[in-house]
Amino acid sequence: MFLEETLKRIQSHKGVLGTIVVNAEGIPIRTTLDNSTTVQYAGLLHQLTIKARSTVRDIDPQNDLTFLRIRSKKHEIMVAPDKEYLLIVIQNPSE
Amino acid sequence: EDSISVPGFVSQYGTLHFLLFHSQTLELKLTEAAVQACHISDMGVQTEPAECLVDSLDPEQNAQVEYPGLREFLQRVSGMVIKELKQNAKSHAFDGFEVNWVEQNQTVSFLHSLHYPEAQERGLQVTYVCWNSTGSVIASAYGRLEDGDWSTEKAYVCTWNLDRRGLNSQRPDLVIDVPSSVLCLAFHPTQPSLIAGGLYSGEVLVWDTSRSPDPVLARTGMLDLSHREPVYQVRWLPGTKRGDTFRVLSASADGKILVWQVEANGRLGLHSGYALIAQQIPRSTTVGKGRGDTPVGVTALALSFWDSDVFLVGAEGGLVLKCSFSAHTPAILAGSDADVMLRAPAQFSFSTHSGPIHALDCSPFHRNLFLSAGTDGHAHLRSLLQGPPLLSLHVSDSYLFSVRWSPTRPLVFAVGTGQGLVQIFDLSRGTLTPTATIEQNSSGRPVYCMEFNPKQMELLAAGGADGTVKIWHLSSELTEQRPKETSHLEYLANEVPE
Numbered sequence: 172m173f174l175e176e177t178l179k180r181i182q183s184h185k186g187v188l189g190t191i192v193v194n195a196e197g198i199p200i201r202t203t204l205d206n207s208t209t210v211q212y213a214g215l216l217h218q219l220t221i222k223a224r225s226t227v228r229d230i231d232p233q234n235d236l237t238f239l240r241i242r243s244k245k246h247e248i249m250v251a252p253d254k255e256y257l258l259i260v261i262q263n264p265s266e
Numbered sequence: 267e268d269s270i271s272v273p274g275f276v277s278q279y280g281t282l283h284f285l286l287f288h289s290q291t292l293e294l295k296l297t298e299a300a301v302q303a304c305h306i307s308d309m310g311v312q313t314e315p316a317e318c319l320v321d322s323l324d325p326e327q328n329a330q331v332e333y334p335g336l337r338e339f340l341q342r343v344s345g346m347v348i349k350e351l352k353q354n355a356k357s358h359a360f361d362g363f364e365v366n367w368v369e370q371n372q373t374v375s376f377l378h379s380l381h382y383p384e385a386q387e388r389g390l391q392v393t394y395v396c397w398n399s400t401g402s403v404i405a406s407a408y409g410r411l412e413d414g415d416w417s418t419e420k421a422y423v424c425t426w427n428l429d430r431r432g433l434n435s436q437r438p439d440l441v442i443d444v445p446s447s448v449l450c451l452a453f454h455p456t457q458p459s460l461i462a463g464g465l466y467s468g469e470v471l472v473w474d475t476s477r478s479p480d481p482v483l484a485r486t487g488m489l490d491l492s493h494r495e496p497v498y499q500v501r502w503l504p505g506t507k508r509g510d511t512f513r514v515l516s517a518s519a520d521g522k523i524l525v526w527q528v529e530a531n532g533r534l535g536l537h538s539g540y541a542l543i544a545q546q547i548p549r550s551t552t553v554g555k556g557r558g559d560t561p562v563g564v565t566a567l568a569l570s571f572w573d574s575d576v577f578l579v580g581a582e583g584g585l586v587l588k589c590s591f592s593a594h595t596p597a598i599l600a601g602s603d604a605d606v607m608l609r610a611p612a613q614f615s616f617s618t619h620s621g622p623i624h625a626l627d628c629s630p631f632h633r634n635l636f637l638s639a640g641t642d643g644h645a646h647l648r649s650l651l652q653g654p655p656l657l658s659l660h661v662s663d664s665y666l667f668s669v670r671w672s673p674t675r676p677l678v679f680a681v682g683t684g685q686g687l688v689q690i691f692d693l694s695r696g697t698l699t700p701t702a703t704i705e706q707n708s709s710g711r712p713v714y715c716m717e718f719n720p721k722q723m724e725l726l727a728a729g730g731a732d733g734t735v736k737i738w739h740l741s742s743e744l745t746e747q748r749p750k751e752t753s754h755l756e757y758l759a760n761e762v763p764e
Contacts, residue, residue, distance in 0.1 A: 253343065
């Protein structure tokens, strides 16, 4: 049950509001949030990750994106990107 | 680019082989026969939902097959993500860091003063204001309080569309003539043109503002079970089953809370109802008031955003009650033999105010918090979970008529006072004095009603005894949510008073 255990471990950390795994097409394949929120996060962050990655590589083609963090008033979104998947974690650090 | 080597081969062009086949089917034999079923039996077949099937297989294996490389991906990234999560939770890097995207509004500013000259000439007062679901139309209800009692002369409901060009603050877009003072209004949550109102006479009406000449869509008329005393609150209730339309809830001084549905013939038909009878109210303090079977008048009502079964009632004598829509105890109502059985809804009695409650409002940000305010000049912050209030704020030496939570800032709420002031409190400040005071009118006449705009949430409408509705634009400080506000609210909710 490695998959579920890992996601549970991440989800159980302080202030984590949700965890989503997205595939290369931007389709969510595992989530701890409700459907509509998941679809929204998956779609938007998938696009943003592609843009972030091309920004990094345009500046320096030898470089590549390793991690993406968006800090907002209410919480922080972390994206761990990869060739085939994205791991999205939403955390409210002040809770 | 890689070079592709083309393997050479010897052409076999010269040699061609042909193979010829003849084939013929055997003669077909045909027979005819007619058949008819003597017995027919029907059988329904249904497959189990896919999840059940999947459960029986190993989900791990399934995932592996569907998502190759997922396990490896998670192994690679989970360590790093967890490390970042831990650090983030401890970090103080962003403490107090605020970014301003929108130009900050430092003060509360006045936008419009709306009034209907005819109503003002007759000395009518604004008893209720309500925004419609799109946030562009404001409706105001008029009535007159004479010597402590509402008058029986005719009154009005006026609407203004604030987003329209050519808004004339002295000429409402629509004026509806009503046979008696209107005490409360409620716009339909999804249909922007429907509005319900409760009258001093006890009648409940639904108007469709898009219909002319007669906007009345439905009315209760004077049935046996209709209210005979002033209706202080109307609300739209979502239907209990899917596909049900909204129903109208009305609460009156006769102690009855009735649920109506809009019927096709222009009537509001009684769907269900509740009655507050003195002896059926659970009391935390034993207060004997008259006979046990007397009805207890309802003066305020609030619905919970979080739990559709819970509603709060403010009643005569300063009672604040938690009620349930699904209560089934029948109400002990003298002479009740009607088709619709009224039920006793009260489940819990909070500590009383020392005077009638005029206003109740549930917090949109916390499921257990609500505010109550009444004639004793105090606003109480209460929790659904306990009897005594969490906080008691002395707002004014006069009566308090209205209380509303801010729709954007969890710790902010506004209170309308009998001295003509709208006091805005910000609980994050740590003091119990108001953060902002809006002077609704210079004559000190009471503010009876307030409502935040559901779409443009920095707008607050307030109306009162001077017959005008004023639209105020609140400062950014009062409308922009701060970080950690919800956790502060949570902390307040869990505090037990000394």
